[in-house]
Amino acid sequence: MTQSLGPIGGDRCAGDDDRALVDAVRAGSEAAFFTLFHANYEMLCRYVYRYVRSRAIAEELVSDVFLRVWAQRERWEVRGRVRAYLYGAARNLAIDHLRRERVEQRSLDATVREHRVTGGERRRCEVEERLASEELAAAMQRAVDELPPRPRQVFLLRWQRHLTNAEIAASLGIAVKTVEMHMTRALDVLRGALPEELRGG
Amino acid sequence: MDLELLRRWVLGECDAGEREEVARWLAEDRSHERLVEVVRRMSAEPGAWTQSFDAGAAWSRVSRVVSSPEGERVVRVRTPGRVLSIGQRGGGAGFSGWRVAAWGLVAAAAIALGSKMAWGPLSRALSVPPASVPMREVIAARGQRAQVRLVDGTRVELAAGSRLTYPAAFTDSVRAVSLEGEAYFEVEHDARRPFLVRTRGGVTEDVGTSFVVRQYASDARLEVVVASGTVAVRAPGRNATTAREVGAGQLVRLDSSGGAEVRAVDLEQYLAWMHGRLVFRDTPFREVLAQLARWYDADFELADSTLASRRFTGAFQGESLDQIVSELAPPMHVRYERRGRTIVFSRMPGDR
Known part of the structure; x- marks a missing residue:
């Protein structure tokens, strides 16, 4: 029953692959770096896009993530999964970017209407609310991208194309029961990506 | 919260009982609106969650630096x-x-x-x-x-x-x-x-x-x-x-x-600079200052050109420019003062 090693065995294998890839990048292998880049670039762009809402800026920030890894490859430390590391680094850059944008905006505000303190205060709340909302959208985007292929496909057909389970089953050539199973799996993963207070019972 | 329920609520597919359930839940906390908003975007922006980015083009930009x-x-x-x-x-x-x-x-x-x-x-x-x-x-x-x-x-x-x-x-x-x-x-x-x-x-x-x-x-x-x-x-x-x-x-x-x-x-x-050390051995003062100017992006001036050929022996590592200048002055037998960005060295009074 070697197949039923479950997530533990699966994780260990993936972790070893990660280790090898990270070690190769650290040793200066461009091929390894290329692999790392291609395996993660699009996902990270979609993720960062949820923060910055600009494709160009998302691409620039994600490129920065990789260039930073390369520039400091000899000292590159990855604890845990390399993908989690990349998401974390991308998030930091995205938030830095929003903060910079906000500082610029605020100094603009300050010069325009210095005396209207309440206006500035309201603005600060709006900005924080917006960031919390982007964080949530980004977490959902990441969860969707990290779904296994089948559940992801089913989820998108339902949520984006609004097909019924029967239509999905027909278009993928699988049983309705299987569609339901994938859908349940996808929604579980998505719910797991939500912050505690939104997960509910 | 049941995401599928929220999706149907956003799309207006809920019955009265479900609508009431969602309304109650929404009233519980402001953060719940946030989730509804994301669910709305997720189900109402077709393609936005699967948009593609050109990794190949991006790689050609990145690899210019890399390779x-x-x-x-x-x-x-x-x-x-x-x-x-x-x-x-x-x-x-x-x-x-x-x-x-x-x-x-x-x-x-x-x-x-x-x-x-x-x-x-x-x-x-x-x-x-x-x-x-x-x-x-x-x-x-x-x-x-x-x-x-x-x-x-x-x-x-x-x-x-x-x-x-x-x-x-x-x-x-x-x-x-x-x-x-x-x-x-x-x-x-x-x-x-x-x-x-x-x-x-x-x-x-x-x-x-x-x-x-x-x-x-x-x-x-x-x-x-x-x-x-x-x-x-x-x-x-x-x-x-x-x-x-x-x-x-x-x-x-x-x-x-x-x-x-x-x-x-x-x-x-001659190799110390690579390890962040500055080493001078019997080095003309003029050269010491030229080196410090480069390292610290500082400007120096000699009030008296004859000071240039005095010689200095010593090493620095990690000191601030102020520290270095204060350590440099006594053995060189000079005074110094700051004039804006420039540090001016001059002869000690009575020194010839």
């Missing part, structure tokens, strides 16, 4: 109390500065020039390779150091206030780079393709080596110190047969008339 010259890095010298950032908008991470260094060298050059460093007519003094090969340039501005790994694997460490120019690709027969300032080279030796360092006052050729080449714009002579292996140094325009071979632990000084002086030196003194 053509094996990556360049401008390292900030740790000068306490002074934060240098090059061409960088906002207070971002050092990395952005690095990217600017690799992609936007023109900006770095402008800053270096802006900091009162005269580069001199570099291109005129050097034989320029065929125009078809794009040239690249790395600059360590004052107060900075830079590391470069060239396509052939050669490692270069640039000292503060220095500039290295090199072709994006080397030819089959020769690997030639141009230097103004000071740099340490660790050459991947290849007998069929000699590695040449061109400076205003001469050409240095490696014979399997690591060495330091130094000639700032203000230096009349070219200095080469060999850490390991052998190098051959010759005056510009002379052929290889006139070259002077120099071995490990030796310093060669080449003056403008082609005269060479070779002597054994203490390597530590």
